[in-house]
Amino acid sequence: MATPVIETEGLTKVFGRLRNPKLAVDHIHFRVEPGQVYGFLGPNGAGKSTTIRMILNLMYASEGKALVFGEDPRKKPEVLYRVGSLVEGATFYPYLRGWDNLKVVGNSRGGFDEARAKQLLQFVGLVGSERVRVKAYSTGMKQRLGIAAALLNNPDLVILDEPTNGMDPSGIREMRQFIRDLAYKYGKTVFLTSHLLSEVQQTSDRVAIVNKGKIVVEGRIDELLNQEEELEVEVGSLEKAKTALQERWLVIPSTVPNEPNRFRIKATRNDTPSIVRRLVDQNVDVFGIAPVRQSLEDYFLEVTGDAPLPLDPSSLPVGAKPHA
């Protein structure tokens, strides 16, 4: 079995030990395997960035540890030369030019490779802007330079904390492709946090959802979202449809005011022919029927919402593991 790229064991962070101690990260365990795109999600203040900072040896764990490529960065910080990171937005020396900032980062991380830096500038679309001082850069440009800086030392693990912050829609789409390329074309492991859950859903293999310092749920995205399916149906008459179907399926009328003849039904995709047949037999006009799958966003809101968290394993979706 390959050494995990990241492995945390009871990782805990308490701020302000003396007065009003605040538990920011509470004994979290997770593993990121080589080549994975791992989404690390949670609302603001959930402990995501603190966890990343402990992995990068920027903050010290109050308890437990985070291993990177099987090594403890506190004892062997050089292991972090294999990690490229962009944490909570790209930050640079504003008085230096983009190019000089890359030089500083490169030299701080084992040596500056000019050819690679030029390649990366091309890759992030900043050729021509590298001679401009960073204080004149837009947020999106800084973010692109941050990506270039994170990849300077050709890392095996790339940690991206909100990488699409400040990017326009086309930049976000490029970033999505870029994250996929990193993993599937270049074989990098990507550890990703983002508020754009649709992006995470489209790019990640596995996710952990953190809330109040704890991992609430962790698993493969397809397993987490592969729950009891629903179908959305649009008909000519809701009442007639209900009569025809409710004997066998649970019918949930739409709550959208302008869609009186649209409803959801708890059924799988394989039930579609029988549902249509039954409706047609009962003279109900069918305008459309399509499977509805829960999005990561819905799932995220469900597990991080104000409602009690699903701590009972039987209440969790298939494939999800509860975390203590």
Added chain:
Amino acid sequence: MLDLFRAEWKKATGNRLLVGCTVWIFPILGCGALSLFTIILLASSGSRQDFINEPPRWDDIGVGVWGIANFPISRLFLISFAATLFAGEYQYQTLKSVLPGNRRLELIVTKFMAMTAFIVITFVATIFILVIGFGLICLLFGADYPPAVTGSTVAEFLKDLLLNASITFASTLIFAGIAALVSILTRSILFGVMASVFLTLIESFGLILVLALIAAITHLDVITDLYLLTPTYNSGNILQWVNDNSAAPPILEGRATLSLSESVIILGFWIISMVGLSILAFQRQDIQ
């Protein structure tokens, strides 16, 4: 370590406004002083005659430059430079990019080294400017430029230069340590510079008044002597011992003075404490 030094050097030299106002100001002022002096000599025949009769000594000029760096007002510029170098990393939130992969000790030691190298190079440049500049002025007005350059005068000059440079370097390191510590704790350039400058001013000018006041109130004269423990007094005392083989005169008449070795020990203690404390604070700190 060399790569880290390169990175620190780039950070320091790249901030032209900072280095221009706090470090390059010394060679710039040196050039200004030379120009002003030349204008005065050109304008006033009396001054010109005095200059020819009593020409400056190139070795005194060279060694004297280190005294400028040790002067409390000059020190404020260097402290501002040091505080900005350290606090800048917090204000610009750049430690998260440069710290992973490095040992914190290496990083902060490299920062001290780069800062020191920068200051030393600047003052060596100032020495060259002033020594060569005064040589040209002497040549222009037909004055001598003693002492004659021989093996022994150069050797003596280099010895004095190194001694004075070491003392200035030691005292600068203490105040850079204070600036680093304050910057690491306040994490802001403005607060770092303000607090460091305030502490330096108190140490250089205000402390003796406070101690004298407390001594007067408590009728315990010995309290005034606590001034003998300050970096300013001890660096000045060591310079006095090195240059004149006598202790620096006490601030208040009749009070005690310290020997060369006592001052060396106290200065050494300050260096280790201030640099050590800043390293310790940085080692233990969570980077936000």
